[in-house]
Amino acid sequence: MKKRILSYTFFAVVILVVSVTLLVIRQKGPRELQVSIYNQWNELFVHEVSGKKKVFINTKGTKKGNVSLSEAQGYGMLIATEQTHTDSNKSQEMFDKLDAYYLSNRDAGTNLMSWKQVISHNGKRIKKYHNNATDGDLYIAYSLIRAAKKWPQKAPYYKKQAKAILEDILKYNYNSSTGSLMVGNWAKGTKYANLLRTSDVLPAQFEEFYHFTGDKVWLSIKDKMLSNLVELSKKHKTGLIPDMAWIKKDGSVTSVGKKSHFGKYNRYYYYNACRLPYNLSQSNDSKSRLVLRKMMKFFMSRENIAGGYTLSGQQLSNYQSASFGAPIFYAAKDSKKYNKLTQLEKYIFMQKLEVNNYYQSALVTLASEKFFKN
Template identity: 25%
Template sequence: MDRRTALQALALYLLAFSGGAAGRDAKFEASAWSAWKDRFLSGDGRVIDDGNGGISHSEGQGFGALLAQANGDKPAFEQIEAWTRANLLVRHDHLMAWRWREGAGVAPEDQVTATDGDLFRAWALLRAARDSGWPEWAYHAEEIARDLALCCLRPDPRVRRSPLLIPGSASRADAKRVLINPSYIMPRALRELGSAAARADLIAAADHGETVLSELAELGAVPDWVDVTPEGFAAPFEHDYLSGYDALRVALYLVWSGNAGHGAVKRGLEMMSRAGLEDHVAVVTTPGGEVREQSNFAGYAAIAELASCVQTAKTAGDLPDQPYFPATLELLAILAAREGGTCKP
């Protein structure tokens, strides 16, 4: 199947998936949020990753706080934040430990950070104070933003004055090779936090991050993990060189940041359209586009819809049938469609 045929097939699938609906309304969003809480949020504010052994992690707590804020759910927001502060703030800075396991808590090896979780938690706290009228969270957002800037930015080996966002405070980075996860680059969150905390380096990381994503998209599917070297990009030492579940978020975050025309959005849509099974999208490919895994979970299709500017009215009743990750992506895509501005693919 050539590229044009594949994209046409995906467009037809998404239109069928939408039932011809023009979009989602507030009632649908409220129903989807309620279904997500029932499925993944414990009574004490722990976001449960049921597809990963029932653990909780900084990503889930950050996403959960953001979704609670966006849905105006202050009780859920406060529960999530209280659990996070009681269980994941075990370090000497304001960043979270990345993983918590029931019966074990945070093991010593899990006290390392994951930048995307901290970024989304800080953004949720900022939005809570700025947009929701919950001012008590503003200072905490700025504390996290400052520590992200200090601990999770490194110079690009190719352009020394341009900062790269690294995956965690202890991630491998030196003058020769810097490991990055392109899906951690959320330009809108970086810019808004940089402005609020007076950290121009976070804004620069957003700007340079969009450039890096363009460069990667020109080469093929944007990978989950890649090394940046003085000579360009290289396969990382410790990860498979594939475009998979992490990289699906690249298009989501760019559209959410008002950049639906970015080359990485177009490349992501092209890769997702390569699925060979009916009503599926490709979720893992090689950088060259060979499909390794495909899925019919609605959350992954929601990213393709967002990238192609097709909005659906699929019922929130499907959320309980999906694991944590695709279900969460579906809610984030709903929010991105609402906040990302006019869609111009």
């Protein structure tokens, strides 16, 4: 009886959320909501370096200053290329300031961005950390290619930068033994060279890099890293994939263990792997679709999207998380068979972006492109 009451209560809440969502959309209009999300993103997370015409994405504030990450900068640059509702010149100005910050914070001797910087509160001092994080540079390179298409008058400049980044990713972040990208240049020559961060698998972007450079290594990387995901997907009925996995000498892959250097949750579907529905849904590759379909089937069996899962499908939390829901919504919007997920996750676009949750806000802002696209 108790379970039945809870089920009825949940159903009533879902109906209420959907009704309120539809009412808000009718009152404000999709375009106005999209503008609101982008404006919130710009206001909360885009910060200018004092007097230098450079802007960074502020992931959090500390006593020592604000913190920016290369991943954040990549997201920020990508979001800037998507802001079609604003004047194109203003969008490009924003993009160029983000780009200028990236250029001034590259890892020594490379075109890869320092993975982390701490900016003093007055914006006059920046502490730059050594080494890069692969995902950040992948996003930055992709955003530059998009910028070249959107603002052709400056295309040669953007293309030159994108080419330089992609060459250095292959030079410093590619493991020819595994055929996959490493998590960062610091992993080269260590046991972590065989560590796979599953959120680094960007099949649509890898294909774009191939068309941009003509280098077939990018197609090889796409195929190999997707094959790794397929193998991980087959290990569990849920199709869920861990944040991180080891690539063994024989080429097989397995989730990291309980004593992972990167935290106890990295063997689960957590805050890295939650990006996979967003990443995979952008690709038409058969392996991408295979992995995505199995994951989406699991999520269709859920009554809500929780903040993390074991690979067998047990919830790691009792709260709903937009960090997990936004990528799933993005993937669900492509097919009517996932209408349940589309309706369940619409609520995230009605809420204010959380100032203390950069990561979630970035994923919601990126997913909003699909939400408002007819």
